[in-house]
Amino acid sequence: MPENKSRPPQDQRWESGWAPDTSRAPGTRRLWLAGGLAVATVLACVTAIALNDKPVDQKPEARKGQTLSDDETAGGGLISFATPSPTPSTTPGGDGTSGAKGDGKSTPASASPQAPSSPRPQGSSAPHTSAKPSASPTKKPTRPKPPTSYKRSVRSVNYPDRYWHVSGGLVKLDPVRGSESRADSTFTVVKGLADSSCYSFVTASGSYLRHYNFVLRADRNDGKAIFKKDATFCSRASGFSGAVMLESVNYPGRYLRHKDFQLRLDPYQYDNQYVSDSAFRFVDALS
Numbered sequence: 001m002p003e004n005k006s007r008p009p010q011d012q013r014w015e016s017g018w019a020p021d022t023s024r025a026p027g028t029r030r031l032w033l034a035g036g037l038a039v040a041t042v043l044a045c046v047t048a049i050a051l052n053d054k055p056v057d058q059k060p061e062a063r064k065g066q067t068l069s070d071d072e073t074a075g076g077g078l079i080s081f082a083t084p085s086p087t088p089s090t091t092p093g094g095d096g097t098s099g100a101k102g103d104g105k106s107t108p109a110s111a112s113p114q115a116p117s118s119p120r121p122q123g124s125s126a127p128h129t130s131a132k133p134s135a136s137p138t139k140k141p142t143r144p145k146p147p148t149s150y151k152r153s154v155r156s157v158n159y160p161d162r163y164w165h166v167s168g169g170l171v172k173l174d175p176v177r178g179s180e181s182r183a184d185s186t187f188t189v190v191k192g193l194a195d196s197s198c199y200s201f202v203t204a205s206g207s208y209l210r211h212y213n214f215v216l217r218a219d220r221n222d223g224k225a226i227f228k229k230d231a232t233f234c235s236r237a238s239g240f241s242g243a244v245m246l247e248s249v250n251y252p253g254r255y256l257r258h259k260d261f262q263l264r265l266d267p268y269q270y271d272n273q274y275v276s277d278s279a280f281r282f283v284d285a286l287s
Helices: 028-052 179-184 225-230 270-277
Strands: 149-156 162-167 170-175 187-191 200-201 210-214 217-219 233-237 244-247 254-259 261-265 280-283
Touching: 162 179, 170 261, 179 233, 200 233, 210 225, 244 280
Parallel strands: none
Antiparallel strands: 149 162, 149 187, 149 280, 162 170, 170 217, 187 200, 200 210, 210 217, 217 261, 233 244, 244 254, 254 261
């Protein structure tokens, strides 16, 4: 262990001949120097910030609107804390060039891209506009209105040698015979009594074809609403070229068809026999 030595008396000089000054605390000079250096550093920082935040209108007129270079920053060589200039954004949908190029304006990054406008046709100064559809796709096609009246005979599709024929007040499917048979197989087609876009059939004697107990027959028009509906039939498309199906106005889903060569009103059936029996063609009048 090192040997303990007693401290020299405080009132005696040291070996160097200098006696410590006991009138002040030790290290006071160093504290003053450190404090002065701190104050100088704070003043320098405050001066740099003040010069950096100097308004534009206090700068020389020749330098207004221009960006100072690194060696021309205010403060006489002090470190500048200027915010770096933002990177110019590109226009959405562009070719990648800066938005500041050309007209000096840049597109904000938050702007949504716009759809390209429709091209104009060559030789036209008017802006291009899309044509409006003539009818809504959900709207049902209207049926063509038949002429006021015309004479026709009605022929069967699956029995092309047989025609509608009034016999004994009923309408049957019969072959053509003499002139009287031809006259009874000729009808005046007029606008429907209950629906002008559909058909009614008038015989040579002035009677109308109407369904009664779902059987087609010729009766005089009594002017009642039920008679007008019974005597009105609407044309519908058939699977045979040039042929139609005739649907009842007051019994939708029932069509005229021949069964055992008798014309009657039956519900639609999904079979080839029904489709053939309910298909008819309007042909030139036999009489």
